[in-house]
Amino acid sequence: MQEILKGLLDLLFPPRCRICNKACSEAICPECIDSFPRVNGSICTKCGKPCHREVNTCRECAGKNIYFLLARSAGDYSGNLKEAIHQLKFRNGKKLAPYLARFAAPHIVDFIDGIDCITFVPLTKYKEAKRGYNQSKLIAEEISKIFNKPICDSLIKIKNIPEQNKLGLAERPKNVKGAFGIKSPITGNMLLIDDVFTTGSTVNECARILKKNGAQNVFVLTIARTVPTGR
Numbered sequence: 001m002q003e004i005l006k007g008l009l010d011l012l013f014p015p016r017c018r019i020c021n022k023a024c025s026e027a028i029c030p031e032c033i034d035s036f037p038r039v040n041g042s043i044c045t046k047c048g049k050p051c052h053r054e055v056n057t058c059r060e061c062a063g064k065n066i067y068f069l070l071a072r073s074a075g076d077y078s079g080n081l082k083e084a085i086h087q088l089k090f091r092n093g094k095k096l097a098p099y100l101a102r103f104a105a106p107h108i109v110d111f112i113d114g115i116d117c118i119t120f121v122p123l124t125k126y127k128e129a130k131r132g133y134n135q136s137k138l139i140a141e142e143i144s145k146i147f148n149k150p151i152c153d154s155l156i157k158i159k160n161i162p163e164q165n166k167l168g169l170a171e172r173p174k175n176v177k178g179a180f181g182i183k184s185p186i187t188g189n190m191l192l193i194d195d196v197f198t199t200g201s202t203v204n205e206c207a208r209i210l211k212k213n214g215a216q217n218v219f220v221l222t223i224a225r226t227v228p229t230g231r
């Protein structure tokens with residue numbers, strides 16, 4: 001009965017790509033996924049920033065205390081990728097998480113074998129309840145399935161802080177300081193997942209907490225990377 005009902009609903013309201021609205025049985029059509037602006041070519045091997053030539057420390061990394069071993073981003077936060085992440089976060093786009101995880105997966109194949117556990121940037125309890133889910137956790141769960149690595153729900157957001165993107169660049173590291181704590185014991189090499197890398201202050205603070213509490217190394221994966229704007 002349920003299948004007949006589903007068939008009827010599909011006939012009346014054919015499933016569509018959530019990005020281009022074309023009739024498609026997938027939540028995002030293959031053409032839209034192909035159009036995601038992927039990070040290709042030379043990067044800063046530390047933070048993953050696209051650079052004209054490969055460097056070990058870019059201008060953004062220089063002089064900073066960086067607690068993660070390396071960070072990688074799969075795409076540029078623009079075009080259809082930006083739209084997909086926006087839907088995932090703000091328009092109940094939970095179904096998009098597996099597509100974004102598959103898009104990002106090639107960027108961690110070089111080091112995933114050495115990872116013991118996958119974790120994610122937490123939201124405050126209030127925010128997670130309001131949204132109904134944590135988008136970074138959804139992506140982490142998909143990455144965990146792809147590579148058959150366990151998930152560790154290690155971090156907790158203990159302080160409600162102003163949104164990072166509402167602040168000037170200089171204020172961001174200070175703003176996240178003390179915002180995160182530890183939920184469960186940690187050992188080994190961890191992969192930390194977040195949706196967007198801007199200044200890296202959030203993942204860096206999470207990496208600091210993870211390392212302080214027993215993580216050997218912290219690797220970071222974000223779906224997209226954006227150039228910070230503001231002061």
Ligand SMILES: [Zn+2]
Nearest residue numbers: 017020029032
């Ligand atoms: Zn599409």
Ligand SMILES: [Zn+2]
Nearest residue numbers: 044047058061
């Ligand atoms: Zn860098």
